[in-house]
Amino acid sequence: GKYRVVSTKPMPGTRWINLLVDQGCRVEICHLKKTILSVEDIIDLIGDKCDGVIGQLTEDWGETLFSALSKAGGKAFSNMAVGYNNVDVEAANKYGIAVGNTPGVLTETTAELAASLSLAAARRIVEADEFMRGGLYEGWLPHLFVGNLLKGQTVGVIGAGRIGSAYARMMVEGFKMNLIYFDLYQSTRLEKFVTAYGQFLKANGEQPVTWKRASSMEEVLREADLISLHPVLDKTTYHLVNKERLAMMKKEAILVNCSRGPVIDEAALVDHLRENPMFRVGLDVFEEEPFMKPGLADMKNAVVVPHIASASKWTREGMATLAALNVLGRVKGYPIWNDPNRVDPFLNENASPPN
Ligand code: GLV
Ligand code: GLV
Structure with a gap:
């Protein structure tokens, strides 16, 4: 192949490989037997000639790697992820390296996991499963694993972008929850959806669902029974949920995080969980992956x-395909991804700016 494209990990499916090979790329996949590659590992992979790299969110794509990639003649990097807090886009820009991410294909899949964690926490599924496997079940009891009913309660969404909005729709429609959300952008589509569904329920003689756009994040924390975090991780959202904000939440609230670990002060969360046994969390991400804070x-x-x-499967193959297309487009000279503002061009596609 004319171009050398490196993937730091084997990725699902073959479509992404075929796309690159069909367009004249030689694809090299790292098969090192370690989960997290070091900066040195990746520099070795880049070598003397490399046109583009597909990398992972566990890798630190900063000055060192972009400088190495640039020296090897590289023009493109794509994260196989929608979040790109592991990428220093400014550094990439300095070396003329375009950066891409993989939004869209993971919206529903991610929202479905947030919904799964919400239900698992509300109905204490994991505890109950352990109890069952532990041979502790002696027969039905009125008090056994009593949890929370979601219907009629309020779901709070912090960050109503694609994923947050998809999650909100699932919880409102699936469980007839009222919605309160906080986002800098108004999500008119989401508001219209809840209004229309509320009217539908009313027409059928049921209690209608309602929505409210909160004027602060604190308002969501105080009012919601179930809160899911969907912000982008940056300096402004680091430890967004800290000790003080945890204290604002209802004692029996549920908190779900499928965004990025550092959005929560995890040590403060452990204390809060210890002091409030009726408070529950569902976590997909952690402050210092792969570790959990003590306790x-x-x-x-x-x-x-x-x-x-x-x-x-569908999403991971889709992410791999998008990542390959990002790199391919740039390597072939299409000026699609060379503007840092075009990273994630679809963020908040459902939202309109505030008036
Ligand atoms: C996964 O965490 C992603 O950002 O795609
Ligand atoms: C990220 O893709 C989001 O929509 O929140």
Whole structure:
């Protein structure tokens, strides 16, 4: 092949490979037997000639790697992820390297995991499963694993972009929850959806659902019974949920995080879980992956899964395909991704700017 494209990990499906090979690329996939590659590992992979790299969110794509990629003649990098807090886009720009991400294909899959964690926490599924397997079930009891009914309660969404909006729709329609959301952008589509569904329920003689756009994040924390976090991780959202804000939440609230770990002060969360046994969390992401803060693993009121929100076959193949297309487009000279403002061009596609 005329171009050398490197993927730091084997990725699902073959479509992404065929796309690149059909367009004259030689594809090299790293098969090192370690989960997390170091900067040195990746520099070795890049070598003397490399036109583009598909990388992972576990890798630190900063000055060092972009400089190495640039020296090897590289023009493109794509994260196989929608989030790109692991990428220093400014550094990439300095070396003329375009950066892409993989939005869209993971919206529903991620929202479905947030919904799964919500239900698992509300109905104490994991605790109950452990109880069952532990041989502790002696027969039905009125008090056994009593949890929360979602119907008629309020779901709070912080960050109503694609994923947050999809999750909100699932919880409102699926469980007849009222919605309160906080986002800098108004999500008119989401508001219209809840209004229309509320009218439908009313016409059928049921209690209608309602929506409210909160004027602060605190308002959501105070009012919601179930809160799901869907912001982008940056300086403004680091430790967005801290000790003070946890204290604002209802004692029996449920908190779900499928965005990025550092959005929550995890040590403060462990204390809060310990002091409030009726408070529950569902976590897909952690502050210092792959580790959990001390004590978290012992908390029965926490459901924890290893960053699998986008892990459906269709989505992962789609992410690989998009990542390959990002790199291919740039390597072939289409000036699609060379503007940092074009990273994730579809963010908040459902939203309109505030008036
Ligand atoms: C996964 O966490 C992603 O950002 O796609
Ligand atoms: C990210 O893709 C989001 O829509 O929140």
